[in-house]
Every structure is written in C-alpha cells, then in structure tokens.
Amino acid sequence: MAGYQDLLRTPGVARMIAAQLTARFPNGMSSLAILLHVEQQTGSYGAAGLVLAATSVGQAVAGPVTSRWMGAWGMRRVLTLTLSVCVVAVLCLALLPLSLPGYMALGLIAGLSTPPVQSAVRTIYPKLVNAKQLTPLFSLDASLQEIIWILAPVVITLVSTQVGTTQGLLLVAVFLVGGGSWFILSPEVGRVRIPRSRSALGKVVLKPPVLMATMIGFLLIGACSAVEVGVVATFEHGSLEAGLVLAVFAVGSLAGGLSFGHIPIGPWAMARRLTIVTVGLALTMVSLNVFWLGGTLILAGIGIAPALAVLFAITTASxxxxxxxxxxxxxxxxxxIGAAAGSAVAGFLVDATDARGAYFAAVLFAALGLVVSIVFVRALPDLRHRDASPYPDTEPLAVTPS
Known part of the structure; x- marks a missing residue:
C-alpha cells in the first residue's frame, strides 16, 4: 500500500483517478436506469431489452471512432461534444412520451455519444507517472473501477424504485454533467495532446498484443456477465443475497488488484491470473449455497482486476x-460485445437447465480466455524488464497550457 500512497502523491494522479471514476459512474447506472424506465413505460421487459441492445450497439460502434477523433480534434472538444449529445439523449429518454422505436433511436444515440473517458484517461496516464509507476497505476485503476460496479447499481435501483424511473434517468444525466465536466476541465486533459494517427482506422487492432487484449477482454467480461446472470437466477426471490454476492465478487477483484498490482508483467502473467478466475468460477458449480458462492466468487474475483491491468499494460506498451x-x-x-454475449449465453442456459447453466457459461468463457493466453503467449510482450509506456511518435508532441 505504501507504493500506492506514493503513486497517489504524484501530481495530478489522485485528481485524474477521482475525476474519471466520477465521469464513468453513469456507466454503472445507465443500463439499469433505462431498463427500469422503458419497462415501466411500455410494460414489457422485451421492449426494454431491445432499447438496451440499441444502446450497447451504439457504444460498441462508437468506441474506436470517438477515441480516434481525440487525436484529430483534441480530447476536450470530442469529450465535450459527446457529453452534450449524450446528456440530451438521456434527458429525452426520461422526459418524452415515446413509442418503442423512439426509445430505441434515443438509446442508440446515447450509446453512440457515450464520452470516451476510459480511452482518454488511459492515454493520459503514461504522461503523469514515470515508467516504473505505470503498471501499478493501471492496476490501481482496474481495482478502483470496481467501486462503480458496487455502488452505482445500488444507487440507481434505490432511486428508480423508491422515487421514480424518470428521476433515475435524471440522476444519470446529473452524474454525466458533473463527472464529465470535472474530467474535461481537469488540467491534465488540457495539457496532453494526442498526435493525429497516420494509420487507417482499425489497423491498430491487428497488432497481435492489441488483438489479444481485445479477444481476452471479450472473454473475461463475458465470464463476468454470465456470473451476474447466474447470481440473479440463483437468488430469484432474494435480491438482497444477489446484491451481496455480486458485491463480494467486486470486492475480491478490488483486493486482488491492490494486492498484485506491483508484480512485474511477463508473457505468462495473463495465464496465471486467468487460472485463478477459471478455478474460482469452476468451484461455483459445486453448490448454490450463498456462503459457498460468496467464497468462490471472492477467489475468482481476485484474478479479475489483475487480469484487466495486464490488458491495459500490454495495450499501451504495444x-x-x-x-x-x-x-x-x-x-x-x-x-x-463480451458482456452482451456472456449475458445471452448464460440466459439461454438458465432457461434450458437452471442457474448452474450460467456458471457453466462463465467457466466456459474464462477457460477459453485461459486457453487463448496460453496458446498465443508469444504474442504477449514481456514487460518485466521494460516499462509499459507507448512507443513515441516520430513527430514532436505539442503541449498546450490548460
């Protein structure tokens, strides 16, 4: 923990972490808020699912595009534009009487305009710390983001069920404006300028480490989404237990990230972390007892944030x-896409069998990720004797005052 304290004392690091967590807090609220609101307005969970699907498609399509725009137009311009459009779309979802196609269209717009805060902050990190601190910083970031998935669903559920679904969406808009503004106005966002990329859109994902990070991220998050379906299906008549078990899963990830963030990243680091995840998830199928599930998901969670930290590091370093x-x-x-696939596969298996089907899906996704990390281990960089900083561009980087 002393290392993390030194890291947080580095100028700008604590502010950047706090600002980006606040700006990304709506990510843990919006899906549930939209689901509850559209279901209440239409009386159909199927309709709500279609709106969520449209939102997810928008986010998936926009991610690489809006992230690339930041190199062409600057981070603040792109973040401000996307934030403004996203807030308007959420407000319209909350306040306008709409048919299903209208909800889907606004959901798509909200997804397309989701501010690329995650891409922005992980581009800024290498400019805030020295080379030795970058891997621990990625681990700290991966760990602390679990706070979003612990608190945000609880907050939005309480507001939407006890006050109203319209107020729930309005709260999402408030967090978008407040958190997004804090992040955009942070001095670091103004100081760091991303050079315009000279390669074609999509070419970067063909680099083996980036492709590996994308594939393993797909499988890892797919496993996590399947677990969420399994927990909800297990405690269908006991939402308190479901919430507590999912919180324990996130706490395990938080503890794992903080505990292992200082360990150097070699080619086999991903396989070791995914082994922990796979073993923990496999043990969930032994019993659906709340205490057993809590214990096994703590074990599985210990590998989640460390695995995400490896994904961030190998992406940046490549x-x-x-x-x-x-x-x-x-x-x-x-x-x-992994989150959507994991939820869908788990849902079908739960319908065909019982809650164990979802945990089986989670094991399958995690095991596939482990196999990929082993079979293609040569595609993963060895960062034990080098830092995770990106390669410098040949053109000089312009640094503008905040």
Missing amino acids: VKFSETAEAFGWAGTGQL
Missing part, C-alpha cells in the same frame, strides 16, 4: 502514443 486512444477504444468494444 502501440505508438498516437494509437493508444483508438486501441483502448477497440478493447472497450470487445468488452461490450
């Missing part, structure tokens, strides 16, 4: 600085 934002955009798209 591209030019001008390509980092787009590379993280593709990684984010892979994770979004």
Whole structure:
C-alpha cells in the first residue's frame, strides 16, 4: 500500500483517478436506469431489452471512432461534444412520451455519444507517472473501477424504485454533467495532446498484443456477465443475497488488484491470473449455497482486476502514443460485445437447465480466455524488464497550457 500512497502523491494522479471514476459512474447506472424506465413505460421487459441492445450497439460502434477523433480534434472538444449529445439523449429518454422505436433511436444515440473517458484517461496516464509507476497505476485503476460496479447499481435501483424511473434517468444525466465536466476541465486533459494517427482506422487492432487484449477482454467480461446472470437466477426471490454476492465478487477483484498490482508483467502473467478466475468460477458449480458462492466468487474475483491491468499494460506498451486512444477504444468494444454475449449465453442456459447453466457459461468463457493466453503467449510482450509506456511518435508532441 505504501507504493500506492506514493503513486497517489504524484501530481495530478489522485485528481485524474477521482475525476474519471466520477465521469464513468453513469456507466454503472445507465443500463439499469433505462431498463427500469422503458419497462415501466411500455410494460414489457422485451421492449426494454431491445432499447438496451440499441444502446450497447451504439457504444460498441462508437468506441474506436470517438477515441480516434481525440487525436484529430483534441480530447476536450470530442469529450465535450459527446457529453452534450449524450446528456440530451438521456434527458429525452426520461422526459418524452415515446413509442418503442423512439426509445430505441434515443438509446442508440446515447450509446453512440457515450464520452470516451476510459480511452482518454488511459492515454493520459503514461504522461503523469514515470515508467516504473505505470503498471501499478493501471492496476490501481482496474481495482478502483470496481467501486462503480458496487455502488452505482445500488444507487440507481434505490432511486428508480423508491422515487421514480424518470428521476433515475435524471440522476444519470446529473452524474454525466458533473463527472464529465470535472474530467474535461481537469488540467491534465488540457495539457496532453494526442498526435493525429497516420494509420487507417482499425489497423491498430491487428497488432497481435492489441488483438489479444481485445479477444481476452471479450472473454473475461463475458465470464463476468454470465456470473451476474447466474447470481440473479440463483437468488430469484432474494435480491438482497444477489446484491451481496455480486458485491463480494467486486470486492475480491478490488483486493486482488491492490494486492498484485506491483508484480512485474511477463508473457505468462495473463495465464496465471486467468487460472485463478477459471478455478474460482469452476468451484461455483459445486453448490448454490450463498456462503459457498460468496467464497468462490471472492477467489475468482481476485484474478479479475489483475487480469484487466495486464490488458491495459500490454495495450499501451504495444502501440505508438498516437494509437493508444483508438486501441483502448477497440478493447472497450470487445468488452461490450463480451458482456452482451456472456449475458445471452448464460440466459439461454438458465432457461434450458437452471442457474448452474450460467456458471457453466462463465467457466466456459474464462477457460477459453485461459486457453487463448496460453496458446498465443508469444504474442504477449514481456514487460518485466521494460516499462509499459507507448512507443513515441516520430513527430514532436505539442503541449498546450490548460
């Protein structure tokens, strides 16, 4: 923990972490808020699912594109534009009487205009710390983002069920404006300029480490989404238990990230972390007892944030600085598609069998990720004797005052 304290004392680091977590807090609220609101307005969970699907498609398509725009137009311009459009779309979802096609259209717009905060902040990180601190910083970031998935669903559920679904969406808009403005106005966002990428859109994802990060992220997040379906199906008549078990899963990830963030990243680092995840998830199928599930998911969670930290590090270390934002955009798209695939596969298996089907899906996704990390281990960079900083661009980087 002393290392993390030194890291947080580095100028700008604590502010950047706090601002980006606040700006990304709506990511943990919006899906549930939209689901509850559209279901209430239409009386159909199927309709709500279609709106969520449209939103997810928009996010998946926009991720690499808006991230790349930041190199062409500047981070603040792109973040301000996307934030403004996203807030208007959310407000319209909350306040306008709409038919299903209208809800889907606005959901798509909200997804397309989701501010690329994650790509922006992970592009800024290498400019805030020295080379030795970058890997621990990625681990700290991956760990602390679990706070979003612990608190945000609880907050939005309480507001939407106890006050109203319209107020729930309005709260999402408030967090978008407040958190997004804090992040955009942070001095670091103004100081760091991403050079315009010279390569074609999508070329960066063909680099083996970036492709690996995208594929493994798809499988890892797919496993996590399947777990969420399994927990909800297990405690269908006990939402308190479901919430507590999912919170324990996130706490395990938080603890794992903080505990292992200082360990150097070699080619086999991903396989070791995914082994922990796979073993923990496999043990969930032994019993659906709340205490057993809590214990096994703590074990599985211990590998989640460390695995994500490896994904961030190998992505950054394998591209030019001008390509980092787009590379993280593709990684984010892979994770979004993984979340949708994991939920869908788990849902079908639950319908065909019981809640164990969802845990089986989670094991399958995690095991596939482990196999990929082993079979293609040579595609993963060895960062034990080098830092995770991106390669410099040949053109000089312009630094503008905030």
